[in-house]
Amino acid sequence: MTDMHKIETALTGIIVADDGAPLALPENGIGSPQRRMDGPDKVTGQATYAGEDMPNGTLHAVLVTSPVAKGRIAAVDTGQARAAPGVVRVLTPADMPTLGSPSVPPTAQSKLPMSSLDIDYEGQPIAIVLAETLEQAEAGAGLVRIGIERAKPAVFDTAEVEVPPTEGNGYVLGELDPAHGDVDAGFANAAHRIEATYTTPTRHHNMMEPSATLAEWRGGDLHLNDATQWSWGLQLSLAGIFDMEPSRIHIRCPYTGGGFGAKGYVWPHQILAPIAARIVGRPVKLNLTRTGCYTGCGYQSGTQSRLRLASDAQGHLTAVEHHTENVTSVSDDYIEFANMGTRGMYAMPAYRMTTRVRRANVGTPTAMRAPHEGPGMFALESAMDELAYEIGMDPLELRLANYTDSDPHSGKPFSSNKLREAYAEGARRIGWSDRVHEPRSRRDGDKLLGLGMAGAIMTTFRNASQARVAMTPDGRFTVEVGSQEIGTGTRTIFAQVVAERLGIPSERVTVVLGSTDLPPASATLGSASTISIGSAVATATDNLKTRLDDMAGRETRPDEWPDLLARLGVDRVQAEGAFTLPGDVSFDAHGGQTDYSMHTWGAVFVEMEVDEITGIARMRRAVAAYSAGRILNPVTARSQMIGGIIFGYGRAMLEASPMDPRYGRYLSKNLSGVQLPVNADIPRNIDVCFIEEHDPHASAIGVRGIGELGEVGVAAAITNAIYNATGKRVRDLPVHFEHLIA
Amino acid sequence: MSDGIDRRSMLKGSTAALGAAGAAALGSASAQAQDVASPSGTPNVNTSITLNSTSRSFAHEARVTLLDLLREQAGLPGTKKGCNEGACGACTVLLDGERINACMTLAATCDGRSVTTVEGLAAADGTLHPVQRAFIEQDAFQCGYCTSGQVVSAVACINEGHAGSEEEIAEWMSGNICRCASYPQIIAAVQQAATEMEG
Ligand code: FES
Ligand code: FES
Numbered sequence: 038m039t040d041m042h043k044i045e046t047a048l049t050g051i052i053v054a055d056d057g058a059p060l061a062l063p064e065n066g067i068g069s070p071q072r073r074m075d076g077p078d079k080v081t082g083q084a085t086y087a088g089e090d091m092p093n094g095t096l097h098a099v100l101v102t103s104p105v106a107k108g109r110i111a112a113v114d115t116g117q118a119r120a121a122p123g124v125v126r127v128l129t130p131a132d133m134p135t136l137g138s139p140s141v142p143p144t145a146q147s148k149l150p151m152s153s154l155d156i157d158y159e160g161q162p163i164a165i166v167l168a169e170t171l172e173q174a175e176a177g178a179g180l181v182r183i184g185i186e187r188a189k190p191a192v193f194d195t196a197e198v199e200v201p202p203t204e205g206n207g208y209v210l211g212e213l214d215p216a217h218g219d220v221d222a223g224f225a226n227a228a229h230r231i232e233a234t235y236t237t238p239t240r241h242h243n244m245m246e247p248s249a250t251l252a253e254w255r256g257g258d259l260h261l262n263d264a265t266q267w268s269w270g271l272q273l274s275l276a277g278i279f280d281m282e283p284s285r286i287h288i289r290c291p292y293t294g295g296g297f298g299a300k301g302y303v304w305p306h307q308i309l310a311p312i313a314a315r316i317v318g319r320p321v322k323l324n325l326t327r328t329g330c331y332t333g334c335g336y337q338s339g340t341q342s343r344l345r346l347a348s349d350a351q352g353h354l355t356a357v358e359h360h361t362e363n364v365t366s367v368s369d370d371y372i373e374f375a376n377m378g379t380r381g382m383y384a385m386p387a388y389r390m391t392t393r394v395r396r397a398n399v400g401t402p403t404a405m406r407a408p409h410e411g412p413g414m415f416a417l418e419s420a421m422d423e424l425a426y427e428i429g430m431d432p433l434e435l436r437l438a439n440y441t442d443s444d445p446h447s448g449k450p451f452s453s454n455k456l457r458e459a460y461a462e463g464a465r466r467i468g469w470s471d472r473v474h475e476p477r478s479r480r481d482g483d484k485l486l487g488l489g490m491a492g493a494i495m496t497t498f499r500n501a502s503q504a505r506v507a508m509t510p511d512g513r514f515t516v517e518v519g520s521q522e523i524g525t526g527t528r529t530i531f532a533q534v535v536a537e538r539l540g541i542p543s544e545r546v547t548v549v550l551g552s553t554d555l556p557p558a559s560a561t562l563g564s565a566s567t568i569s570i571g572s573a574v575a576t577a578t579d580n581l582k583t584r585l586d587d588m589a590g591r592e593t594r595p596d597e598w599p600d601l602l603a604r605l606g607v608d609r610v611q612a613e614g615a616f617t618l619p620g621d622v623s624f625d626a627h628g629g630q631t632d633y634s635m636h637t638w639g640a641v642f643v644e645m646e647v648d649e650i651t652g653i654a655r656m657r658r659a660v661a662a663y664s665a666g667r668i669l670n671p672v673t674a675r676s677q678m679i680g681g682i683i684f685g686y687g688r689a690m691l692e693a694s695p696m697d698p699r700y701g702r703y704l705s706k707n708l709s710g711v712q713l714p715v716n717a718d719i720p721r722n723i724d725v726c727f728i729e730e731h732d733p734h735a736s737a738i739g740v741r742g743i744g745e746l747g748e749v750g751v752a753a754a755i756t757n758a759i760y761n762a763t764g765k766r767v768r769d770l771p772v773h774f775e776h777l778i779a
Numbered sequence: 780m781s782d783g784i785d786r787r788s789m790l791k792g793s794t795a796a797l798g799a800a801g802a803a804a805l806g807s808a809s810a811q812a813q814d815v816a817s818p819s820g821t822p823n824v825n826t827s828i829t830l831n832s833t834s835r836s837f838a839h840e841a842r843v844t845l846l847d848l849l850r851e852q853a854g855l856p857g858t859k860k861g862c863n864e865g866a867c868g869a870c871t872v873l874l875d876g877e878r879i880n881a882c883m884t885l886a887a888t889c890d891g892r893s894v895t896t897v898e899g900l901a902a903a904d905g906t907l908h909p910v911q912r913a914f915i916e917q918d919a920f921q922c923g924y925c926t927s928g929q930v931v932s933a934v935a936c937i938n939e940g941h942a943g944s945e946e947e948i949a950e951w952m953s954g955n956i957c958r959c960a961s962y963p964q965i966i967a968a969v970q971q972a973a974t975e976m977e978g
Contacts, residue, residue: 043971077915170851243958244924292922295959675918680959682960708867716949
């Protein structure tokens, strides 16, 4: 359909039954296509973000950072800067107080900022200039003179390959080197084999709101307005670093302007702003510049994946190898588990995987939509396409031949899995049966046309969460939860959960979030907010109903409650609810200690056109069908998946943050020298649907998660479609048009 | 400090070590320093702007951009700062009815002119502009950080007559990056609003 971009068209058939039949959307509660409750705030500019508050006496802070990637600070001359108009103070490493040791994560890097004279990466903070106005602070920062004894930096291409430590390493999400079965026999006896290396580049989150924080000490308490995806992680991190009771650290984040992982963990500016505020005794606002974000709040490491696949004559995999490497920093061991998806996607009698890092003079990488499976499934799903051509088999048939209904690594059954239904529906919508397998078979004038597909898998992450739901005599309900709104529609969907549980219109529910003075809640990371907090909200709502029934001494309906409260002279009734995880852990992945393996799934289909003369490749349309559990709101869920697909388009076609290997510096640290998808790059025809599903094991409300899933598989679907169009296999992202010229 | 140096040795070291090694390593920091060699601290310019239909006057330093004036001085943080270099469109405002990047515009150059920000689009009684309504209806945003710029840009795009087709809208809305990537929905919203505004 060509007007798939219009919501009225898109919502018809966005939720489908197992057989693809479109389902009607309910008018209220879970599943209803409600528009965002914060829509009016966002379209009128009334929604305020962290760096926009301005308490009296606020000083502006600007960081002076290292222009070299490795060396030692010999001198910091702050004289000129201190003399500049409006500059109140310039802080250097000599001013830093003694600090406690940070837990990593939530702190992104174990080496605290400005704690040493050794320079380990470009952009490492060296000084902070504090001034009355932003312009004065920026001017002052330019006047700080730094002397650095420079050394040759290590970079990814030449760094040694290392086995990352697992002991005490908070970045370990699974076994480094899972293995099973007789891999060598699997290869030796196979009918077909392929082997190839796939690379994805280092790239940056480039969320539109640069990271920002505003720190103020009141009494002995620290108040932080922060652009964060994880208020509680920030509180925990700073409590360790400043040796404080967590409850004396108050994080507020009214709205967060995107993050995609960059605002998940705690970065130098969030540690330095409170220190500066403490030293000068005034509120300090430290908003990173766009350039500052390139070295100040993480990035997705480039990855290299070496794949070997073997199959029998019918396409059944007999052995799989997936070996990955990513870059990490001098101080920490961030691991990009690019082989994570390969562990769960297909039936594999034998496999061998390794996970390695290379240590370089770079800041620590971090999760970026989608981490692990994001870069990794480009490799696996490209390799599956190569195997399909090697066998001479339809790529979708190859996937179906290797479908598994239990986790090939843990052996556990999946909590729920509608991947086969997603394959079928996606194939139907794109018209897969009309595809011609032979490359270069279809054209439209000078344009070669191709269809490609890829499967998607994403780890389900869950976090212990709490929520409070209250009712007042006016018949209104309030959800209180220490979550953050980053664009995922939390305000709207939590209201829908309450509405569903009580059978009331969701307009009667207000969701209050964005503060650590509210009940502790999941990070908005790893697609974990809805599954975790939504479950806590549901439980709190049920507990509220029980409490009101108890007060009435009988079973009651919500429309009786205002009278009940009036009669009892009570002006507020509230109840709490919690989402807990087996083993009483605060976080789990892939189902943790449960008896189930938990993942989300998808099937992505793309049509590409490639100009035979110029090599210019464009996406004509994309179809994606997902198995992600129950969908709370098809409007916000669709937008999230479209966003993920376009993120994946960026990975495939545009994005990279190349580094000059001589200096260990990014070539561009801005939005003008780095390509991101813009409107004209993207076809209107992005068709998203979800297979109706209710996961009984992953959460209390049938959901799993969606935020990252949308990005997974897109890059491989695109390059597979390019292969179908041109016969050219792209194994290194992003696609360069010059490689596609005949 | 873990390296065992104190402020005195840092400062003592400063004069000596800022020799060859220092100069060689300064890189972009020193280049920046020249651009702002003589910062002037006191407000030295007066600018009068018709801001969202209200006359306002500001005393500010000459180097202040319209974007920073709006966000830091005028109490209008609805206009966003995504890049501060003209590359993202988050700071889009209307200057005498035409869309511009406020980060690339010195406030002083707006004297005597009229500026409309996202805060000035809805009617006085709070009725949303058709573009604002269409953005909500079509779900043309997620985090909302690019949205102020998108909405203002969309108003101009329609007024310029650049909303004739989906392709034209995509092209003329490409100065506004949405990293949440609500691009198809933005096109739908502009189409919907254009139909309403032109109809
Ligand atoms: S902030 Fe002005 S264009 Fe990005
Ligand atoms: S809505 Fe988040 S960047 Fe556009």
